[in-house]
Amino acid sequence: MTDDTHRSIRGRTARLPLALVALVLLAGTLPALAAGQSDPAISIEAGSVAAGETTAVPVVLTSAPDGLAGYQLELAVSDPGVARFGNASYPDRFGLTTDPVVSSDGGTITLEAADLDGQIEPGATDVTLATVELTGVAGGETQVTVASSQVDADGGAAVEPATTATTVAVTGDATAExxxxxxxxxxxxxxxxxxxxxxxxxxxxxxxxxxxxxxxxxxxxxxxxxxxxxxxxxxxxxxxxxxxx
Structure with a gap:
């Protein structure tokens, strides 16, 4: 065996551990990236509103790793005596929508829409599902929660987005007024x-x-x-x- 052959074998042997290290690191990174992409959440961007006034509140799907075929949501306020739902509107990208259904006391609102034209592609982020109206009734605070949800990805696979309650602060007192x-x-x-x-x-x-x-x-x-x-x-x-x- 010549000296050149020995040097070639030693070079390949020295490079082999580096390649293994790279593969291990990549294998550890890919699950983390996949987990981040497959962990959508529903965000309700509420803030504050004066008693007797109405504010627009966006309802957002933070990520859609596999796209979005459609959804049905029911939102609720914990105390309709502080704030209550009014109407709602949908973005134009949804080809099929259902008129919002608001309970008699304004405590819940049901939303439903479908993406018929594939406007929301896999990997989309910060997808606005709807914009709801919240009207302040009396001074205080109340929570807005996702009471129920059904979200479908492209192809019909079910998505289970995380949900977190958000607080709405109402300033002033409509009763006193x-x-x-x-x-x-x-x-x-x-x-x-x-x-x-x-x-x-x-x-x-x-x-x-x-x-x-x-x-x-x-x-x-x-x-x-x-x-x-x-x-x-x-x-x-x-x-x-x-x-x-």
Whole structure:
């Protein structure tokens, strides 16, 4: 065996452990990457809202490793007396959607949509599923949770996204505002009534003036009938005086 052959074998032997180390490291990295890609979550980006006001809250799927065929979600607020759901809207990328269903007390909302045209491809991130409206009712805090979910990847495989409750803070107190408004209402009614009475009094005075004007002419003179009565009375008085001895 020549010296060149020995050097070639030794070189291949020296490189072999490095290749094994690289394969081991790659084998340890791939499961971590796969786990990160296959661990989607539903994020509800709520914040704060004033009592009596409405805010738009995005509902986001953080990742879709295998794409997204469609979903059905039910969201809930823990205390509808603090905040409640209104309406909701869907992004245009969903080819088929169902009108949002809101419970009578505004405590839950059900959303459903399907990606018919494959707009949401495998590997997509931060996919907005819908935007819901939250209306503040009274000052305080309430939690928004995903009560139930059914998410399907392309091909129909079920996806089980992680869910985390989020807190909505409501500032102000709509009840106090309504009380304040009701306290000012009687004053407004009284003012209106006073105005009506003033108008009525004015109407009565105007009616009296009209009646007075109807007794006299427009120029202040008596009507002809009263003039004749006065003349006849004066004539009778004169005749009686003339007949006295």
């Amino acid at each position: 309504r009380v304040a408004a009701s306290e000012t209402t009687p004053q407004a009614v009284e003012s209106t009534a006073g105005t009506a009475r003033t108008a009525s009094d004015a109407g009565g005075a105007a009616g009296g003036a009209t009646a007075a004007r109807s007794t006299t002419g427009a120029d202040g003179s008596l009507p002809p009938a009263l003039v004749l009565v006065a003349i006849a009375g004066a004539a009778a008085l004169a005749a009686g005086t003339a007949r006295r001895p």
